[in-house]
Amino acid sequence: MTDATKTDTGGNRSPEFRLAIGALAGLRQDLFRDAFAYRPLQPMRTDGALTRRLPARIRPYAGWAPHAALAVAAFFTVLLGYADDSIGLDYVITGIVPAATILMTLIRPIGAWWLLLAVTPFAGAVGNPWGEQPWPSSVFFAHITVMTVITLRTRPRTAAWMWVGTALYGTVAELAFSPGYGSNTPQMLFFSALALLAASLVHIRREAQREVSVQRTVTEVERGRRTLLEERTTIARELHDVVAHHMSVVAIQAEAAPYRVENPPPELEQAFVTIRENAVAALTELRRVLGVVRAEDYEAPDAPQPTLADLDRLIANVRETGLDVEKVVTGAVRELPQGVELSAYRIVQEALSNTLRHAPGATARVEVGYVLGGLGLRIVNGPATGLVKPSPGAGHGLTGMRERVTMLDGAMTTGETADGGYEVTVFLPVASASEPTGGQE
Incomplete structure (x- = not known):
């Protein structure tokens, strides 16, 4: 048979056959492949809406709540096993082993289900408080608990396979071990279906939230990159x-x-x-x-690029919008390289624009310092008065300022002030060959 014939044969298989093959592959992956692999349950996050309300001294321990809940469930299973049988070898099968499988879900979840399913026939033979039934009360509780934990830790498809396996075992046990007696398999299937459905919904919701969080993070990263390029x-x-x-x-x-x-x-x-x-x-x-x-609609400006000499005009325009701005110049005023002058002007312009957006009604102060070896800028504003609602802005301001400073090998720091305002401090280095040419303003 040629390769082409093989391909055609595989492609002509019925949808039912392909569905069955896919289902068997999923069964092998979920319940057989690395069934006893070591998969420790990690502590849960403590930054959720509920855990944030806990006292600070208790919050670090809240991450171990799932482990504590399983320990309580295991202890309850031990008590159920003791009620089913007296202490002895039978008690080990009806109480200790089912409780151990619950704890086993902390490190080997799929293996715990297989172990519990293997011990269930022996437990059903020695402990039956409801008559000759395949699921003693301790195993009944442990089985639902184990399947619920596995569903929360793996995927809803695994829950479906475990439920099918439970139904098959219950049917075989009734026919082979307890014919003619009452059966609690319908109760097992009903309650386990409810538990697995609830666990699957929780798992799906948690995965959806994680996916949204990842997408939001990716979007923020892409937005930051786009802003930087712009x-x-x-x-x-x-x-x-x-x-x-x-x-x-x-x-x-x-x-x-x-x-x-x-x-x-x-x-x-x-x-x-x-x-x-x-x-x-x-x-x-x-x-x-x-x-x-250049963008397609870009038009070169007719006027020359602004310099520090145009700061007075900029501040006058800003004052017309209602922002009280004070300008202070220190040091010997001198002509700087055009790139430095342009970048300094744009930094002051963007800082004042941020003040208008984020702190409406506040006062601002622009300090320009001509120092040895460079130019210092400090733009600080007070807190917003609360009379006008702040505008969130596009978030490009600080990015643009940092790019200009980095281009000139300068330094920039930003942060809130003690009174609730905001401060931008910049130093732009200038070659020492530039000598002062004017007096002090």
């Missing part, structure tokens, strides 16, 4: 004008430099030609890269 793209667009201006100046000066010297040597002329060609090539590549990150 902020970096914005920074690249803004810095284009700054870099393009400098490269254009280099190209123009390199072209004009040979005419400033009488009879320049050919080597000097060639050097300036090379400088100009490299500047023009770099400018062309810069514009090509910017074209990649």
Whole structure:
């Protein structure tokens, strides 16, 4: 038989046959494969709605509540076994072993079910408080408890297989061991079905909540990445004008430099030609890269990029919205690189925008410090007055500020103040070659 024939034969199997094969594969995976594998029950989480209400000294122990509940169930099974039979070898079968299988679900859940099912015929032979019935009271309780725990720890499909196995055993036990007597198998099937249904619903709900939590985490991560890319793209667009201006100046000066010297040597002329060609090539590549990150509807600004000299206009506009802003400048004011000036302006702009959104009615203070080796910024606002509802915003502000600071190898700290406000502190390093050119403001 060729491979093609085999494929056709497999593909022509009836849906019922494929369903049966899939069911047997599920049975083997759920109840036979690694049935006695070591699967310890981990403590449950203590950050739920119920556990958070517990006293702080008790909350750490709440995670062991399932283990304690199974220990109580095992003790109750021991008591039921003692009521079924007197203390002796029979009591070990009707009380000790069923109780041990309940505790066994803590480490080997599927193996516990098989062990209990194996000991059930012996327990039914020696202890029957309801007559010649296949399920003594201790085994009855232990069997439902074990199946419920396994369902909570595995999957609803396993519950279905265990219920089917229980029904098959009950039917065989009635026919082989206690014909003509009353049977408690219908009661076993009814109560176990209720317990397994409830456990399956709990398991499905718990898995759904976990899936939602995972999806929410993935969504937040993706949103953070998208925000970061958007902020970096914005920074690249803004810095284009700054870099393009400098490269254009280099190209123009390199072209004009040979005419400033009488009879320049050919080597000097060639050097300036090379400088100009490299500047023009770099400018062309810069514009090509910017074209990649530009949106389709992006329009280059007509006005030049803002600098620290435009802070007064920015603060005046913010004051018109009702925010009381105070500006303080310390140190010797000097001209800084355009990239630093632009980033400093944008950081102050975003910090004041955050104040308007998150602390309406508060006061703000902008401190600009020209220090040795760099520029210091501190934007602090007081708490909201409560007269206007804060706006949540898009969450891009701090991300954009951090990207600008990182781009300039600076440092940034943020956090709440003692009075309930918020503070943003930034240091942007500047090359020491920049000397003060003005007086103190």
